[in-house]
Amino acid sequence: MPPPADIVKVAIEWPGAFPKLMEIDQKKPLSAIIKEVCDGWSLVNHEYYALQHADSSNFYITEKNRNEIKNGAILRLTTSPAQNAQQLHERIQSSSMDAKLEALKDLASYSRDVTFAQEFINLDGISLLTQMVESGTDFGDMLSFTLTAFVELMDHGIVSWDTFSVAFIKKIASYVNKFAADISILQRSLAILESMVLNSHELYQKVAQEITIGQLIPHLQGTDQEIQTYTIAVINALFLKAPDDKRQEMANILAQKQLRAIILTNVIRAQRAINNEMAHQLYVLQVLTFNLLEDRMMTKMDPQDQAQRDIIFELRRIAFDAESEPNNSSGSIEKRKSMYTRDYKKLGFINHVNPAMDFTQTPPGMLALDNMLYFAKHHQDPYIRIVLENSSREDKHECPFGRSSIELTKMLCEILKVGELPSETCNDFHPMFFTHDRSFEEFFCICIQLLNKTWKEMRATSEDFNKVMQVVKEQIMRALTTKPSSLDQFKSKLQNLSYTEILKIRQSERMNQEDFQSRPILELKEKIQPEILELIKQQRLNRLVEGTCFRKLNSRRRQDKFWYCRLSPNHKVLHYGDLEESPQGEVPHDSLQDKLPVADIKAVVTGKDCPHMKEKGALKQNKEVLELAFSILYDSNGQLNFIAPDKHEYCIWTDGLNALLGKDMMSDLTRNDLDTLLNMEIKLRLLDLENIQIPDAPPPIPKEPSNYDFVYDCN
Secondary structure, eight states: OOOOTTEEEEEEEOTTSOOEEEEEETTSOHHHHHHHHHHHTTOSOGGGEEEEESSTTOOBOOTTTGGGOOTTEEEEEEEOHHHHHHHHHHHTTOSOHHHHHHHHHHHHHHTTSHHHHHHHHHTTHHHHHHHHHHHTOOOHHHHHHHHHHHHHHHHTTOSOGGGOOHHHHHHHHHHHHHTTTOHHHHHHHHHHHHHHHHHOHHHHHHHHHHOOHHHHHHHHTSSOHHHHHHHHHHHHHHHHHSOHHHHHHHHHHHHHTTHHHHHIIIIITSSSOOOHHHHHHHHHHHHHHHGGGHHHHTOOOOTTOHHHHHHHHHHHHHHHTOOOOOTTOSSOHHHHHHHHHHHHHHTTOSOSSOGGGGGOSTTTTHHHHHHHHHHHHHSHHHHHHHHHHHHTOOSSOOOOHHHHHHHHHHHHHHHTTTTSOOOSSOOOOOGGGGSOTTHHHHHHHHHHHHHHHHHHHHTOOGGGHHHHHHHHHHHHHHHHTTOOSSHHHHHHHHHHSOHHHHHHHHHHHHHHTOOOOSHHHHHHHHHHHHHHHHHHHHHHHHHHHHOEEEEEOOSSTTSOEEEEEEEOTTSSEEEEEEESSOOSSOOOGGGOOEEEEGGGEEEEEEGGGSGGGSSOOTTTTOHHHHHHEEEEEETTTEEEEEEOSSHHHHHHHHHHHHHHTTOOOOOHHHHHHHHHHHHHHHHHHHSOOTTOOOOSSOOOOOOOOSOOTTOOOOO
16 A cells, blocks of 8 residues: 555654654644654754755755655754754854854855744844944955855845945945955855845945946956856846936946947857856846837927927938028028928928928837938938939839838837836847947838838838838848847848748748638538647646746846646646756656645636736836736635746646636637647548548558669769
8 A cells, every 4th residue: 555645754864873764744743753853862852953854955844845855855853943043143253263164154055044044034143244244354255155145045035125234235335346356255246236226226326326337347358157147137237226317327327338349249249158147137238228218219209399300401401412501591481391391291201391290109209200310310321312212203102211210110119129127037139239339220220221122122102001011020020030140130131031032931821821711611610629629638738747847036036946847647736846957858746845736726817917926026017927927826825826938838838727627728829729720630621532542551662673774963
C-alpha cells in the first residue's frame, strides 16, 4: 500500500550526530514534530529550535510552507529564526573585525528567508544596518555583505522605503562614485538607489539631488553588463518618476552627456549577447524617450498663434522656393491670399485657406507639424521632390503631403505606443532607434517617402487614402519585426517590401485561409465543428499537463524568480512550485511542492479582475501586463496569480482552465485554430476520392534503373 498522503519520509541532520530517518505527519503541529526530534537527541528547550531545508536555500520550515516538504528531503535541525536573528544582531556589533565579517556574511545569506527577515526586522535590524552604513567605517567585503543583507531584507516588502535618512542616501550615492572598481558594492548601491526612486516620491527627490547623470555615465563605459544594466535601470527610474516639467530637462541632460551614443557603442554594439534584463531596460528607456513626444502629440495648434503659422509658411517657402515678401511688397492682399491658398492645396492640406485647422486633432497634434518641418529642413531634396511631383499631377493621383504626414505621424505614435507606460515583461527594443539623436523624426522621414512610393505603386487616388495607409502600416510592421540594426537597414528592408511584394504575401496568406461561404459548406462546418473543438480542448489540456514556467514579478526585476505549474495526467490536480532557475524541459510532478485540486477551483479571472492587478505600482497598470494576467480563485478565498510569458501561453492556459471548468474556450488562439482546422478538414472531405482506394501501407520503392544516361550534367 502507498503511504498516506499526509506522511512524508525525510532525513534530519544535527551537527555531530548521525542523521535520523523520520516520518513526518503533516497533520501534527510543527512544534510537536520539532519537540520529537529534539527529544531523540536529548536536546532541551525545543522552542529554541527549528527545521530548515539542508539545500543551498537554507530556508526555514514554517506552518505556511511545510507542504513544500517532499519525500526524501533532507532537513536540518537548527536554532529558531528568533534565536538566530538575536545572535546575528549581537554578532554584527562585535568588536572583532573577523567575527563581524563572518556574521555579516551569514546575515546576507539568511536574509533571503522571509521568516528570518521578519524576526531580524522586529529587532530593529534595518536601523542597525543603516547606522553601520552611515558611520562609514566599513569597507570591502564587510560593506558588500552589509549592503547585500540590506537589499535582501528590503526586498521582502516588510519595511517602507520612506523611513530612510538623507545621510544614508548620501552615503549610498557616494559609493556609486567611490567604489567603481568594487563590482559587488557598486551593484548593490545602484540596486538600492533604483528601489528608493521607484518606491518613494520623497526619496526620488532626495536621490535626484545626490546623484547626477554624469556620475552614472562612466559605469556604462565599462565591460560588466550587469553593472551597465543596473546603471540604465537607475536612469530609467529617475526618468519614470521625474515630474512632467522635469522630464524634458532630464532628456536634454542625457543628450548632452551623449547617453545614446555611449549605449550604442558599449552595450548594443559590444561584442557580446544582450541578456533579457538588459533588453528590458533598453526597451524601457526607448519607451520613456518616445513618451517625451506625448506633450506635442496632445497639443492642438492655435490658429491665432503667429509663431506656429510661420512654420506652415516656412514649409511653403522651402517647397516653392519663394522668397519671403516684406509687408509693403507690391500686389494686393487678396492676390497673395489666393497664391497661398493655391500653394497650400499643392502641399496637400485639407483646409487650403487656413491649414492651421488641420493640426487641431489630437493625436497627432503639433507633433505632425514638427515632423513635416524636420523633413523639409533636414531632407530638403526629397521634400521638394515629393511636393512638386504631386502638385504637378492633374490626374487625381496626387499624394497629399500634408494629410499623409498627419495620418502617418498618428500611425507611428500608435505603432510605438507613445504615451503608454512601459510593460514589466517586454524586451522589445529596436537597436535602430539608438543610432540617431532624432530617431523618431528620422523614422518619419523614411516612412513618408515610403508612403509616397507606395501611393505611386498603387496608382491611388484620394478615395484610396485609407487603403494606402493600411498597406504602409503593414510594410512598416513587417520591416520592424526583423529588428534592423540601423535606420539605413530599415530603409533597405522597406525597399524589398514593395506593394507588389505585399500583394504576394497577402495572396499567399489568403490561399492558406480560403473561405467557403456556400450553404452546404457552412452546414458541413457546423457538423464538423464539435469534433474540432474537442480536438482543440484535448490539445490545450495536454499542454497544461506538460506545464509552463512563469516568472514572478517583484520590485527588483533583475532577480528573476521562477515558478512552474502543470496539470496532473488525470486532469484532477494542478501541481505548482518555485524554481531556482528557468527549466530546460518539463519539471516532474514530484518536484513541485504545492497542489490545487481542480474541484476546488471556483473561477478563472483575467486582466483587471485579477487580484494581483489591483495592487498599486509604478508599472502595474499597463496594457501589456494586463493582457497577460489571469488568476485562479479557489476555496477559502485562495488565489493563484499568473502572468503568462506571452500571448500564446496566456491563451493556452485560459482555454485549458475554462475547459477543465466546463466553460467555452473564448481566446483568439482558439478562434484561429478552429478556422485553420475546419478549413483543412473541409478541403480533405471535398477531395474527389470516390471509388479511389487509399492503401493502408505506403507503395513499394521502385528498383534502381539499370543506368543513369537520362541524367543531364549541367557542368
